Every structure is written in C-alpha cells, then in structure tokens.
Amino acid sequence: xxxxxxxxxxxxxxxxxxxxxxxxxxxxxxxxxxxxxxxxxxxxxxxxxxxxxxxxxxxxxxxxxxxxxxxxxxxxxxxxxxxxxxxxxxxxxxxxxxxxxxxxxxxxxxxxxxxxxxxxxxxxxxxxxxxxxxxxxxxxxxxxxxxxxxxxxxxxxxxxxxxxxxxxxxxxxxxxxxxxxxxxxxxxxxxxxxxxxxxxxxxxxxxxxxxxxxxxxxxxxxxxxxxxxxxxxxxxxxxxxxxxxxxxxxxxxxxxxxxxxxxxxxxxxxxxxxxxxxxxxxxxxxxxxxxxxxxxxxxxxxxxxxxxxxxxxxxxxxxxxxxxxxxxxxxxxxxxxxxxxxxxxxxxxxxxxxxxxxxxxxxxxxxxxxxxxxxxxxxxxxxxxxxxxxxxxxxxxxxxxxxxxxxxxxx
Amino acid sequence: xxxxxxxxxxxxxxxxxxxxxxxxxxxxxxxxxxxxxxxxxxxxxxxxxxxxxxxxxxxxxxxxxxxxxxxxxxxxxxxxxxxxxxxxxxxxxxx
Numbered sequence: 018x019x020x021x022x023x024x025x026x027x028x029x030x031x032x033x034x035x036x037x038x039x040x041x042x043x044x045x046x047x048x049x050x051x052x053x054x055x056x057x058x059x060x061x062x063x064x065x066x067x068x069x070x071x072x073x074x075x076x077x078x079x080x081x082x083x084x085x086x087x088x089x090x091x092x093x094x095x096x097x098x099x100x101x102x103x104x105x106x107x108x109x110x111x112x113x114x115x116x117x118x119x120x121x122x123x124x125x126x127x128x129x130x131x132x133x134x135x136x137x138x139x140x141x142x143x144x145x146x147x148x149x150x151x152x153x154x155x156x157x158x159x160x161x162x163x164x165x166x167x168x169x170x171x172x173x174x175x176x177x178x179x180x181x182x183x184x185x186x187x188x189x190x191x192x193x194x195x196x197x198x199x200x201x202x203x204x205x206x207x208x209x210x211x212x213x214x215x216x217x218x219x220x221x222x223x224x225x226x227x228x229x230x231x232x233x234x235x236x237x238x239x240x241x242x243x244x245x246x247x248x249x250x251x252x253x254x255x256x257x258x259x260x261x262x263x264x265x266x267x268x269x270x271x272x273x274x275x276x277x278x279x280x281x282x283x284x285x286x287x288x289x290x291x292x293x294x295x296x297x298x299x300x301x302x303x304x305x306x307x308x309x310x311x312x313x314x315x316x317x318x319x320x321x322x323x324x325x326x327x328x329x330x331x332x333x334x335x336x337x338x339x340x341x342x343x344x345x346x347x348x349x350x351x352x353x354x355x356x357x358x359x360x361x362x363x364x365x366x367x368x369x370x371x372x373x374x375x376x377x378x379x380x381x382x383x384x385x386x387x388x389x390x391x392x393x394x395x396x397x398x399x400x401x402x403x404x405x406x407x408x409x410x411x412x413x414x415x416x417x418x419x420x421x422x423x424x425x426x427x428x
Numbered sequence: 429x430x431x432x433x434x435x436x437x438x439x440x441x442x443x444x445x446x447x448x449x450x451x452x453x454x455x456x457x458x459x460x461x462x463x464x465x466x467x468x469x470x471x472x473x474x475x476x477x478x479x480x481x482x483x484x485x486x487x488x489x490x491x492x493x494x495x496x497x498x499x500x501x502x503x504x505x506x507x508x509x510x511x512x513x514x515x516x517x518x519x520x521x522x523x
Contacts, residue, residue, distance in 0.1 A: 121450075128442040267429055272454060275447040279433065287440055294443070 031245020036165060036252055037304035038118040038274065039111075039361045040211040041297060044253050045277040047204040048260020049270050050428055053178065055257060056185030058205040062212030063250035065405040067243050069213070069376055072383040072394070072402065073222035074238035078230045079392045083222045084379060085318035091378035100374040101319045105312045107371060108216055111364040112308035112343055113350035117357030118301045121274050126294055132352065139348040142305055146340065151227045151326040158303040164296030165252050167289055168281035172255040175262045175284055182258065196423075203419040203426050206412045210369040212253070213409065216304075216311040218375065223314040227326055232392065259283075270428050274358065309347070313339035362425045369416040372409050380406055431506045434496060441496060448493045455486045477519045485512050 047055045076082050082090075085104075089097040120134040127134075145154060188205070192198040225238065259280040264271055271277050278297055282289035310326065313336045317324035324336040331337075350360070380402045384394045394402065420426075430451075434444050459482050467475040488508050495501040 121446075125443045125446040126440075128445060263429070269429065273447070273450050275443070275450055279430070279439070279443070279447070282438065283433065286438055290438060290440060290443060 031159065031241050032163065032248040032252070035162075035246065035249025036256070036300050037111075037211070037214070038115050038301050038357060039214070039365050040208075040253060041256060041277050041300075042271075042274060042358055042361065043204065043207045043211050043365065044256040045260040045264075045271055045280060046426065047208055048257040049264035050260075051189075051201055051204065052261040052265055053181040053185035053257065054189045054201065055205055055208055056182055056254065057188050058208040059212070059250055059253050059257065060186060061408065062209045063246055063253075064401070065209070065213050065408070066217070067246045068398070068401050068405055069218055069379055070221050070242035070246065071239055072379050072398070073218045074225045074230070074242060075235060075392055076379065076382050076389070077222040077225040078232055078235060078238065079390065080382065080388045081226065082382065082388070083226055083314065083318045084219045084375065085315045086321070087378040087382040088375060089319050091381045092374060096374070097319065100371065101315055103367075103371045104215055104219075104375065105315055107364050107368050108308045108312040108315070109343060109346050110350070110360050111214070111216065111368075112305055112312070112347035113355075114357045114360035114364060115301050115304040115308060116347050117351045117355075117360065118274055119298065119305060120351070121357065122278070122294055122298045122301065125275055125278070126291070126298075135348060135351050138305075139344050142302065142309075143341065143344050146306060146310070146326070146344075147330065151224065154306060154326075155224065155303075158299050158306070161299035162296060162303060164292050165281075165300060167285075167292045167296060168259065169252060169255040171281050171284050171289070171293075172258040172262070175259070177258040177262055181261070182254070199419060199422050200426065200428060202415065203423045206369060206416050206419055207365050207426065208253075209408070209412055210365045210372070210416070212250070213372060213376075214365075214368055215372060215375045216308045218379065219311040219314055220307045223311070223318070223324075235392065255281075272358070305347075309340045309343035312343040313337075359425075362420070366416045366420045366425075369409075370413050373406065373413050376406055376409055431492060431502055431509065434492070435499060435502045435506075439496075444496050445493060448489050452486055452489050452493075455482055455489070458482060459486070474519050474522055477515065481512050481516050481519070485509070488512065 044055075044059075047058075073084055076084075076087060085101065088100055091097075092100060116135060116138060119138045120131045123129065123134045123138065124131050189201065192201050221242075225234075230238065256277070260271070263269075263280050263283060269276075271280070274297075278293050279290060281293035281296075314324055316322075316339045317333070317336045320335075322335045323333040325333055328336075351357070380394075380399075382388055383402070384399050386393045430439075430444075430447065433439055439447070459479065462475065462479050462482065465475065488505055492502065492505045
C-alpha cells in the first residue's frame with residue numbers, strides 16, 4: 018500500500034511538474050500559428066524524455082552515478098568542463114526567465130509591483146530550499162501543479178478538432194511559403210527542446226539519489242518516468258489545442274504569458290482563471306528551484322564534491338554556495354528588465370545545442386554492462402535511445418540557424 | 429477577445445489590469461520599432477497609418493483599463509478595437 022502510494026505520488030508529482038514557462042508559451046504559440054500540426058513533436062519529445070529519464074534514474078540507482086558524473090567520465094575533463102559551463106549558464110538563464118515568469122503571474126494575481134515580487138519570490142524560494150527537505154519541496158510543488166489540469170478541461174470543453182489532432186501526429190512536410198516552413202521547424206525544434214531540457218534529467222537523477230532509491234525502486238523509476246511523462250504530455254497537447262482553438266481563428270499570436278494563461282480558463286468563470294494562474298505558478302516555481310539546484314548538483318557532481326539538499330548546508334559548502342549564487346544571479350538578470358520570454362527563447366534554442374553532450378553520456382553509461390550489470394540497456398533501449406540521440410543532434414544543428422532565419426520565431 | 433472575456437466577468441480585476449498593462453507595453457515597443465523604420469518607396473502612407481492605428485490602439489486599451497466594470501464603455505471599446513483591426517488588416521494587405 019505504501020509502495021503504491023509512493024508511486025502514485027511520484028507520477029502525480031511528475032505530471033504536475035512537467036511543464037515550465039518555455040513549454041507553456043512555446044506550445045501555445047505553435048498551436049496559434051499551425052493548429053495541431055506539431056502533435057508529432059510532442060509525441061517524439063515525450064518518447065525521448067521517457068527513455069532518457071528512465072535511463073538517468075536507472076544509472077543513478079544502480080551505479081550511484083548522477084548525470085554530471087557520467088558527463089565527466091564519458092566526455093573527459095575538457096569537453097566535460099565545457100559542457101558544465103554551458104549547461105550551468107543555461108540553467109542560470111532559465112532560472113532568471115522562470116523567476117520573471119513567477120513575478121508576472123503574481124502580479125496578475127495580486128497587482129503588486131513586479132520588481133518587488135521578483136525580490137520577494139527569490140528570497141522566499143531561497144528560504145524554502147534552505148529550510149525544507151527535498152521530498153517536501155518536490156511533492157508540494159509537483160502536486161500543486163496538478164491545477165494545470167484546468168487547461169486540459171478547457172481544451173476538451175472547447176471541442177477540439179480530434180481529426181486535426183490525429184493528423185498532426187504526422188509531420189507536415191511542406192508549408193505554403195518558405196517563411197512558414199522555417200517557422201514550422203523552429204517551433205518543432207522548440208517544442209522538442211522544451212520537453213527535453215537538460216535540467217530535468219539532471220534534477221531527476223540527483224533526486225533519485227537524494228531519495229535513496231535502491232534497485233528495488235526501479236519499478237517506481239519506470240512508472241514515474243513513463244506514466245508521469247505521458248500524463249504531463251497531455252497537458253502539453255492541451256496547450257497546443259487551446260492555441261489552435263482560440264487563437265488561430267482570430268489570427269492572434271500570443272506573445273504574453275498572460276495570454277497563454279487565460280486561454281486555460283476561457284470556457285469557465287473567474288475561479289478557473291485563478292486555478293490556471295495557480296497551476297502555472299506552481300509549475301514555474303518548481304522550475305526555478307529545479308534549475309537552481311541542478312546548477313549546484315552539476316558543479317558538485319562534476320568536481321566530485323559533497324552535495325545533497327537533505328544534508329546540513331554547512332556540510333556541503335560548495336553545493337550550498339552554488340544554489341544560492343544561482344538564485345542571486347538569476348535575480349540580478351531578471352531585475353535588469355529583460356523580458357522572461359526573450360530569455361526563454363535563448364534557453365530553449367541554446368539548450369538544444371548543448372543537449373547532445375548531456376544525452377550521449379547517459380546513453381553510453383546505461384549501455385555499459387561493466388557499470389550497469391544486469392540492469393544494462395536492452396537492445397530495444399539502445400535502439401530507441403540511439404534514435405532519440407540522432408534526433409537531438411539534428412535538432413541541435415538546426416536550432417541556431419532556425420532562430421536566426423525566423424528572428425526567434427516571429428511570424 | 430479579451431474585452432469579451434472581461435464583459436463576461438471572467439477576468440479578475442488584477443488580471444485584467446495586469447494583462448492590459450502588458451499589452452500596452454508591447455504596443456509601446458512596437459511603436460518604438462516603427463518610429464525607427466525607414467519606409468520602402470511607396471510605403472510611407474501605410475507606415476503612417478500603422479503608427480496612427482497603434483497609437484489609437486494603445487489609447488483604447490488605456491481607456492479599457494480605467495473602466496473595467498463599465499459594460500457600455502467596454503462595448504464601445506470593442507467596437508473601436510474592431511475598427512482599428514480592420515484598418516490594420518487593410519494596411520497590412522496593401523504592403
């Protein structure tokens with residue numbers, strides 16, 4: 018019974034924490050421009066994150082090796098260090114974007130000034146991370162994120178074109194103009210990248226060690242990574258559908274988080290709007306903490322120094338100093354006034370570029386019988402993992418050219 | 429679309445004010461970009477129209493922000509906004 022409860026909680030937490038600022042806005046924009054035509058990108062992204070999240074969890078449990086230790090071991094010191102620097106810069110930019118998103122949502126809820134909310138949010142989150150245990154933080158925010166279900170309910174209530182949804186499972190190979198084709202592929206890469214953001218696998222593998230998972234928990238690892246991701250991807254589909262239903266007929270391209278948010282409550286009354294705001298807030302708060310902690314995990318794991326949220330802060334000084342610095346650095350960036358959605362564009366595109374350097378070591382380690390023993394990848398795991406890695410690499414090569422040619426996705 | 433949402437009482441006060449504030453900010457950015465644009469030959473009139481309509485749009489949104497609960501004012505604002513949208517679409521198609 019306790020085991021079932023633990024697995025259920027894990028799945029719900031993964032569901033509630035699946036989306037972040039980038040996914041909310043990018044997916045809604047993709048729906049607003051191309052209707053349901055990016056369903057296949059969501060499907061491929063979901064398959065990718067399930068495969069690699071399960072591998073990360075398995076490596077962490079069996080080999081006791083979190084992601085960045087695998088990066089160091091497989092890529093070597095120099096390339097590994099470059100990957101660390103790039104990943105942590107991305108974590109910092111993403112953290113700043115997410116903090117900015119939190120300030121926007123709180124402003125929409127309370128009317129208080131954004132800059133005050135930026136400082137208050139950062140201080141409050143810092144205190145929460147300092148005071149509370151890993152499991153409590155993860156579960157509270159993950160379960161609160163279940164309020165995002167209002168987006169799915171709204172999408173169904175507005176009667177999506179189910180045939181169109183199904184047709185979107187195949188890539189549309191051509192669009193009417195070159196500009197539209199480039200935009201189409203920009204958003205495909207963006208959705209794919211947003212679903213596979215590195216900080217998610219860094220955080221997940223570190224979390225498996227924080228929660229003292231053993232090989233007995235590999236079943237839970239599989240259930241959380243697969244079911245949690247499938248249910249979470251349904252929220253992403255809902256965002257796409259809302260973009261298609263509400264914005265396509267009106268020729269609207271939603272450039273604001275507030276536009277994407279109220280789309281989640283259009284059929285209903287004010288309480289639904291507050292629920293949609295609450296759901297987005299929980300998910301984005303979770304992303305702030307995940308990116309800050311991922312930065313700290315990455316540094317300590319690469320340099321083989323002590324780390325752990327559940328350890329006394331003074332006993333892991335580098336870990337503590339790094340996550341505090343991540344919060345402060347993100348706050349400083351956010352206070353400069355740079356728009357969170359601009360930062361999100363940067364993090365999604367450059368995140369794609371760095372992705373192969375994180376995912377390749379994961380696949381190599383999970384396929385290494387010397388490390389994994391009887392829990393090594395099966396042939397199917399290797400084939401699927403290899404296919405995803407090829408797609409990640411192709412998307413990485415295309416990301417920056419597409420960003421430049423489309424002016425960061427401007428229609 | 430958002431004005432209809434407000435007229436139906438679905439937006440909270442803070443959300444309506446905040447969303448309109450963000451929309452006005454985006455318009456101000458667009459207006460700044462338009463001010464710095466040199467028109468292509470034959471496009472001066474269209475550019476002038478765009479600038480005028482953006483200013484009208486920003487003013488209308490400011491009015492809506494001041495009277496979020498005034499149903500007649502919101503209805504009037506919706507009509508004005510639809511008019512601005514028609515002019516912008518005509519101008520866009522002529523470019």
